Amino acid sequence: MLNLLKSPYAKLRNVAVHAVTIENGFWAQRREVNVSKSIPSMGKLLEANGRMDNFRRLIGKSTAAQRGPVYSDSDVYKWTEAASFALQSGERSELHAAVDNIAKDMMAAQQPDGYLNTYYIGEHASQRMEPKVQQWGHELYNMGHFLQGATAYYRATGDRALLDAGIRFVNEFLLPNFGAGADKKPLFSGHPEMELALVELYRMTGDKRQLDLAGYLLAGDPRIHVQPWDYVYHFCGTPFTSRTHLEGHAVRAMYACCGAADYYLETGDPAYWKTLNVLWKDLVTSQMYVTGGVGARSDGEAFGDAYELPNARAYGESCAAIGNMMWNWRMLAATGEAKFADVLERALYNGINSGMSLDGTLYCYRNPLAYDPSGGDKIRNDWYDTTCCPPNLERTLASLPGYFYSTSSDGLYLHLFDNSELDWHLENGVGLKVRQKTNYPWEGSAEIVLTPAEPTEFTFFLRIPGWTDSAEVSVNGKAAAGATPGQYLPMRRRWFAGDVIRVQFNMRPQLLEANAQVVENNGRLAVQRGPLVYCLEQIDQPEGVALRDVALKLGPKSSAQFQEEFQKELLGGIMEHSLLYFRYSAESRKSRPVSLTFIPYYAWANRTATPMQVWTPIAQT
Secondary structure: OOOOOOOOOOOOEEOOHHHEEEOOOHHHHHHHHHHHHHHHHHHHHHHHOOOOHHHHHHHOOOOOOOOOOOOHHHHHHHHHHHHHHHHHOOOOHHHHHHHHHHHHHHHHHOOOOOOOOHHHOOOOHHHOOOHHHHHHOOHHHHHHHHHHHHHHHHHHHOOOHHHHHHHHHHHHHHHHHEOOOOOOEOOOOOOOOHHHHHHHHHHHHOOHHHHHHHHHHHHOOOOOOOOHHHHHHHOOOOOHHHOOOOOOEHHHHHHHHHHHHHHHHHHOOHHHHHHHHHHHHHHHHHHEOOOOOEOOEOOOOEOOOOOOOOOOOOOOOHHHHHHHHHHHHHHHHHHOOHHHHHHHHHHHHHHHHHHEOOOOOOEEOOOOOEEOHHHOOOOEEOOOOOOOHHHHHHHHHHOHHHHOEEEOOOEEEEOOOOOEEEEEEOOOOOEEEEEEEEOOOOOOEEEEEEEEOOOEEEEEEEEEOOOOOOEEEEEOOEEEOOOOOOEEEEEEEEEOOOEEEEEEEOOOOEEEOOOOOOHHHOOEEEEEEOOEEEEEEHHHOOOOOOHHHEEEOOOOOHHHHOEEEEEOOOOOOEEEEEEEEEEEOOOOOOEEEEEEEEEEHHHOOOOOOOOEEOOEEEOOO
16 A cells, blocks of 8 residues: 655555454455455466576576566566565465565576566667567566565565665666766656656655655656647656646556556646646546446557447446446545545456456456447456556455455544444554444445554544435434535544444445436436445346336335345355346337346356346436
């Protein structure tokens, strides 16, 4: 996560991953699968596909040829980060040993001058850091992920060796040779990622040169000239503060926004803050799917025009949804505003959670909002030669405890709901435990028990999600006024051990309309309940009812027509919704009522290949 303890423009400070224990409930099940199946199986796949041998061949431990694209090192680094976050939640000796072994090979492959990239050592060494390679070779991108993996490992184990290797690359290879000075070669980020890694490194070392290098990358170097399209696609090379809308490669854009937000948290540069807010408004008004996914076009894995949000053709790369979550986490840290937590939660529960199968062994690279298997597109796979998404999903789930809470000078913020226990401290040093008991997201109630080490006055900021239309909050049985959807409810008082906050959100299913400018969804509705977006899968519907033939006949109390049932044995345990819809025939224009079953979007494509859709037509009257 982020170390914001000394970040001067952060309103909120991080809570360590190890300080939050997620207990039996929605996320515990996903996280256990992640650490017991996903991370180990991905480690084996990285091994089987030569990614580990790419390091070993450079140190005489393998005769295998280099395998994979130029960015393959980053997949090993993200896997290292995922495993390290898992170790922050508790020791796992076998996983710890696996990380240690590959870390030794990584460090041994580092060159005497600090350089490390397995593709550009040996036969491709002459191309190292050449202008075209900077554009497409992912050298900085790879090392950004190295730094993030090394940071997570250091925080899990206290072992600095991997981190020190990353610092060598920055301090001994990059800083003396590259940068803004006339005596230095220019840099082109190519794929933003190093920027956020450099800022986090600065937070640990205090070496301002690392922060300045991040700022240099974000500003671009005028000595480098590329085609106009390249500035769009790569989302770098020109000053970040000149950006007016999201465009180009969606993951690159999201990571650039993360790096810029990190830079703002350390510098307070108003031009960055202005640009970040302009881009965020563009995101949530015209570029984001209802699932929190981003990136409309498969061509270039890119943003489309404003309101270009196709369903079946949606790209919605898992990495882009993760980037969306990461960016909103930083915006939340800067402001303490719940609108950023709302977007974070939407992406997490839907566009990110859909990316990994329920058994933890298959992954979605793209996450469309409609699907027809007759086209031959296999949506979940165990391996992609560009395998960025699987370890990215794994590191997100492994780091999830760090997203539940933040501290501020005023007190404690609660962002996410699940059965969990916080064991941390306020910023005045007073120890504090907080235990949540809830069946969220299936039920809208939560009990929150506070145990400060001593009676202490502070403000407890309780998030009231923007998806609910009402919430009831009480403290020790007495109603607390002021709960407003889409805001944090501040409750300042002298807190004692055993004080209890209870909250009840309205979880009634909602029928959502898209902005009218999203042409493909005109005359269609989506179903949401709590933070979860729902979809129809063909397999759940009555025999003979095709998704292409259903439409909703709206009534004055449409949401009341839903029937809810928790299916413990279905798809790992889900809340299933049935709604009286109408089937119509395009030929006869006759219709008959049928009951359709909706499942959470994150759970689709976990059984047989079957049509799916999120947006359902409204019957014409």
